[in-house]
Amino acid sequence: IPLAGRERRETLAGMYLRRGFLDAAADEWIAVCREAVDVRALVGLAQVAWAKELPEDAMVFAEEAVALEPEHPEARVLLASLQARKALAA
Numbered sequence: 001i002p003l004a005g006r007e008r009r010e011t012l013a014g015m016y017l018r019r020g021f022l023d024a025a026a027d028e029w030i031a032v033c034r035e036a037v038d039v040r041a042l043v044g045l046a047q048v049a050w051a052k053e054l055p056e057d058a059m060v061f062a063e064e065a066v067a068l069e070p071e072h073p074e075a076r077v078l079l080a081s082l083q084a085r086k087a088l089a090a
Contacts, residue, residue, distance in 0.1 A: 006032060013044050022048050039069045043078055050082070055089075058082055 003011065013028035026048045032041040046061035059082050065075035 006035070010040060010044075013041075017044065017047060017051070020051075022051050037064075037068065039065045039072045039075050042068065043072075043075050046078055046082070055082065055086065059086065 009028045009032050013025045013032075016022070016025035016028065026045060029041040029044040029048070032038065033045075042061045042065035046058045046065065049055075049058035049061055059079075062075065062079040062082050065072065066079050069075060
């Protein structure tokens with residue numbers, strides 16, 4: 001299936017994340033951000049950071065995603081979830 005480069009990277013990153021290949025997923029989303037930072041890549045990087053037990057990094061990526069696109073539903077839910085987890089841990 002022919003996909004544009006950006007969409008191909010998103011698809012691969014999502015598959016890698018679901019299968020536990022966190023470094024490969026991060027590599028794909030980082031490549032996207034090198035071209036142009038977008039909300040989906042930042043959300044993906046936040047998910048990778050969380051999975052790698054890096055909650056502070058996950059929070060930074062989620063905050064940046066919401067700052068970039070405040071009404072993005074997935075970014076808002078992710079940020080709220082991370083904030084709730086942080087509050088519970090405190």
